[in-house]
Amino acid sequence: SQQGEEDPQALSIQEGENATMNCSYKTSINNLQWYRQNSGRGLVHLILIRSNEREKHSGRLRVTLDTSKKSSSLLITASRAADTASYFCATETSGSRLTFGEGTQLTVNP
Amino acid sequence: GAVVSQHPSWVICKSGTSVKIECRSLDFQATTMFWYRQFPKQSLMLMATSNEGSKATYEQGVEKDKFLINHASLTLSTLTVTSAHPEDSSFYICSARDLFTVSQETQYFGPGTRLLVL
Numbered sequence: 001s002q003q004g005e006e007d008p009q010a011l012s013i014q015e016g017e018n019a020t021m022n023c024s025y026k027t028s029i030n031n032l033q034w035y036r037q038n039s040g041r042g043l044v045h046l047i048l049i050r051s052n053e054r055e056k057h058s059g060r061l062r063v064t065l066d067t068s069k070k071s072s073s074l075l076i077t078a079s080r081a082a083d084t085a086s087y088f089c090a091t092e093t094s095g096s097r098l099t100f101g102e103g104t105q106l107t108v109n110p
Numbered sequence: 111g112a113v114v115s116q117h118p119s120w121v122i123c124k125s126g127t128s129v130k131i132e133c134r135s136l137d138f139q140a141t142t143m144f145w146y147r148q149f150p151k152q153s154l155m156l157m158a159t160s161n162e163g164s165k166a167t168y169e170q171g172v173e174k175d176k177f178l179i180n181h182a183s184l185t186l187s188t189l190t191v192t193s194a195h196p197e198d199s200s201f202y203i204c205s206a207r208d209l210f211t212v213s214q215e216t217q218y219f220g221p222g223t224r225l226l227v228l
Contacts, residue, residue, distance in 0.1 A: 033217075035219075040219040040220065040222075041221060042116075042203060042219045042220055042222045043154075043203065043205075043219040044219075045216055045217070045218065045219070048216060055114060069136070081126070086114065088153060089152070096142060096159075096217075097144075097156060097159065097206065098144070098205075099156070100146075100153045100154045100155075101153060102152075102153050103153050104177075
């Protein structure tokens with residue numbers, strides 16, 4: 001199956017709650033990146049975590065990486081309606097190629 | 111900084127015609143640009159890697175004669191869909207890497223081009 005599988009496929013929460021999305025991959029990676037995509041739009045880079053890092057923070061975002069389990073998680077704290085979007089993980093391997101996961105559709109209800 | 115533009119943002123064409131999509135890095139130089147395709151409610155699939163001044167590298171299953179890529183300068187790459195068919199209708203997204211910044215791993219994505227082939 002494809003590198004960068006995500007779960008859940010869809011997540012619906014109330015404003016103010018935390019949202020957690022998970023990503024698993026199969027091969028060795030240079031880094032793992034998380035992107036956001038609003039419907040029908042381009043991608044926005046959120047955060048990059050290198051293979052030798054375990055955790056990274058950026059504002060309300062927290063990313064973890066467990067290379068032994070080949071998995072990563074993205075936590076969005078204190079969610080807002082404006083966070084509604086699709087979130088993709090992408091793993092970078094040799095040659096700077098990015099392989100994207102299937103994505104998680106997050107809906108934050110006001 | 112690090113803005114990537116695409117033109118056109120959407121295009122409708124008749125089956126059998128060719129369509130050219132431009133990808134530009136507006137405020138940085140990019141030796142490498144990437145082209146992706148995204149079908150509705152699906153993920154992005156890498157089509158090819160475009161290197162300035164050399165031939166593009168295509169992913170398995172992507173026809174290089176159908177999807178012509180040209181990367182003539184450090185700020186411009188073009189994707190031409192030749193003899194387009196309805197099954198080529200998709201959202202095409204490019205990305206570029208900034209050669210000179212510290213965070214060279216980051217790819218900056220364009221806003222995408224929606225292609226509809228009738």
